[in-house]
Amino acid sequence: MTATPLPRVGIVMGSQSDWPTMQATADTLTGLGIPFEARVLSAHRTPDETAQWAATARERGIRVLIAAAGGAAALPGAIAAKTTLPVIGVPMEGWALKGLDALLSMVQMPPGIPVGTVSIGKPGATNAALYAAAILAVSDEAVAQALDAYRAKRAQQILDNPDPSKAG
Ligand code: RP5
Secondary structure: OOOOOOOOEEEEEOOHHHHHHHHHHHHHHHHHOOOEEEEEOOOOOOHHHHHHHHHOOHHHOOOEEEEEEOOOOOHHHHHHOOOOOOEEEEEOOOOOOOOHHHHHHHHOOOOOOOOEEOOOOHHHHHHHHHHHHHHHHOOOHHHHHHHHHHHHHHHHHHHHOOOHHHOO
């Protein structure tokens, strides 16, 4: 029996309704071979559990946190307030303002508690995983190689399909 590797990335989201978007984060990390944990926690509905999860992340072996939320989107800031691990915020598209509300909320953290914010929705969810990988790759050669391979594969897809009139 092989031991399950300890998660290196913690993904948290404000609601189960965020999962269809955040699955892009999970899939991208899986593709890069990076173990992660994912769970739902709410800055407003479960503030104590949210604080506890963030405060204990480092001792659980996690090195980067990814926090997704929509609307007022307080979650990444609430997480960042409880840890000095890097926190990446992913704005969810939401129900009224197409995610612009969440984007501005996350990106406008006051000085002192940073949240590195990516773009709205699935593109941001994918890039959050890649950015987390880049942070890990500073001190992890296997992750650096996985990132190189990811980019090489995407470059090859372009080079293999140079004719724009044959779009899939
Ligand atoms: C936020 O409110 C969540 O992150 C989600 O994006 C949004 C809606 O949540 P639900 O009403 O679907 O639970 O807290």
